Amino acid sequence: xxxxxxxxxxxxxxxxxxxxxxxxxxxxxxxxxxxxxxxxxxxxxxxxxxxxxxxxxxxxxxxxxxxxxxxxxxxxxxxxxxxxxxxxxxxxxxxxxxxxxxxxxxxxxxxxxxxxxxxxxxxxxxxxxxxxxxxxxxxxxxxxxxxxxxxxxxxxxxxxxxxxxxxxxxxxxxxxxxxxxxxxxxxxxxxxxxxxxxxxxxxxxxxxxxxxxxxxxxxxxxxxxxxxxxxxxxxxxxxxxxxxxxxxxxxxxxxxxxxxxxxxxxxxxxxxxxxxxxxxxxxxxxxxxxxxxxxxxxxxxxxxxxxxxxxxxxxxxxxxxxxxxxxxxxxxxxxxxxxxxxxxxxxxxxxxxxxxxxxxxxxxxxxxxxxxxxxxxxxxxxxxxxxxxxxxxxxxxxxxxxxxxxxxxxxxxxxxxxxxxxxxxxxxxxxxxxxxxxxxxxxxxxxxxxxxxxxxxxxxxxxxxxxxxxxxxxxxxxxxxxxxxxx
Numbered sequence: 001x002x003x004x005x006x007x008x009x010x011x012x013x014x015x016x017x018x019x020x021x022x023x024x025x026x027x028x029x030x031x032x033x034x035x036x037x038x039x040x041x042x043x044x045x046x047x048x049x050x051x052x053x054x055x056x057x058x059x060x061x062x063x064x065x066x067x068x069x070x071x072x073x074x075x076x077x078x079x080x081x082x083x084x085x086x087x088x089x090x091x092x093x094x095x096x097x098x099x100x101x102x103x104x105x106x107x108x109x110x111x112x113x114x115x116x117x118x119x120x121x122x123x124x125x126x127x128x129x130x131x132x133x134x135x136x137x138x139x140x141x142x143x144x145x146x147x148x149x150x151x152x153x154x155x156x157x158x159x160x161x162x163x164x165x166x167x168x169x170x171x172x173x174x175x176x177x178x179x180x181x182x183x184x185x186x187x188x189x190x191x192x193x194x195x196x197x198x199x200x201x202x203x204x205x206x207x208x209x210x211x212x213x214x215x216x217x218x219x220x221x222x223x224x225x226x227x228x229x230x231x232x233x234x235x236x237x238x239x240x241x242x243x244x245x246x247x248x249x250x251x252x253x254x255x256x257x258x259x260x261x262x263x264x265x266x267x268x269x270x271x272x273x274x275x276x277x278x279x280x281x282x283x284x285x286x287x288x289x290x291x292x293x294x295x296x297x298x299x300x301x302x303x304x305x306x307x308x309x310x311x312x313x314x315x316x317x318x319x320x321x322x323x324x325x326x327x328x329x330x331x332x333x334x335x336x337x338x339x340x341x342x343x344x345x346x347x348x349x350x351x352x353x354x355x356x357x358x359x360x361x362x363x364x365x366x367x368x369x370x371x372x373x374x375x376x377x378x379x380x381x382x383x384x385x386x387x388x389x390x391x392x393x394x395x396x397x398x399x400x401x402x403x404x405x406x407x408x409x410x411x412x413x414x415x416x417x418x419x420x421x422x423x424x425x426x427x428x429x430x431x432x433x434x435x436x437x438x439x440x441x442x443x444x445x446x447x448x449x450x451x452x453x454x455x456x457x458x459x460x461x462x463x464x465x466x467x468x469x470x471x472x473x474x475x476x477x478x479x480x481x482x483x484x485x486x487x
Contacts, residue, residue: 080135086128093128101151101162104136108147108168115140122155146171395421398435401478415474417464421484424462426452428484432466435479446470
């Protein structure tokens, strides 16, 4: 019966030598029965009639095990190499037995065959894959290009012709690296030297120098290396680098006074970065060993606008133009939002110091929680008011009845308090207790009540007065302790 074969191919077409062997079986193609050949657009298979009909055959080949040149082999490796391929029929992996014809050619088209033509009958194909061993002889590879010409037919135990495949499959340099069986017997070893392009490796080395290549025998050397000395390459130092000295040594312009051998730009910043980690000590430590400077400075907005006092030293200096310079909050049941501790046992130092320059401002503000919380708690020590004295302009003072503040009428006498902390403030709260002094100078004053007169009662004008409760009156020299509470 007549067979139609359509072949698509990715390897090589058989050699003219293969044509000589199988030409007797080639016949004129029947144009009506031959489907379109899928391969090189200008070449057609030479075969025409097959003993069985194949829808389509796709054959692809790859080298699986190749010889690598070496001059110290202890046992002959031979000249054969293993060839693996993949065969598809009608788009599916082929299974069964096929006849395959191999020929080694010295050109991609036309040319001459090299070595024997190798027919491989009844090659077993499983799931599309097959393996054969090819041997074109010891002189088949001499450094020149080689191509495989391949023909395929179904195994029919008959004289059906092969389908020659196109284009031919070029062989990479690997198969050409044949082993020298014995370096002492190899007068010349053509492929013992490797070059960038295998086609350039045509200089034969003597057996006693097969492991090295003379510089003069290498072709295609870049111009900068033609003299065998790399002394004309120029270098340029980039940003941050210095190239100087007789040996043209590169160096880095390190910034800082440390000993690290890695470089970073000296003007780099870390603003906006987030640092995290775990430490049993400090997460971040800033130490200024100077006796005249501060350890840490932070600013929000444009700052406070106040200049740092001359010679002022602080572990942390903070400023803000829109909010709090320092805000402290603690989520611990026994924690402290802000804790101040003056450790020196002597001197007028302060654990926490607060100051406000505004007449309506507060130096230290204390706030408790609801009606049961405590705004201010004194654990130890006394409550002190700096500058306390007789009629001193402080919130706590000693009021002494003097002719300048004693007032009388036909019925009784009273004394007027003149103090900036309570003047012109009817909402102030005055706590007044008699101060009788020591027994040696005991002076019992009248029981009095603090009363504010805005001028309408005629006792004073926008002042607090101590008004006697017993109908008597204030007497010269009488002393009273006064504590003023402001809203």
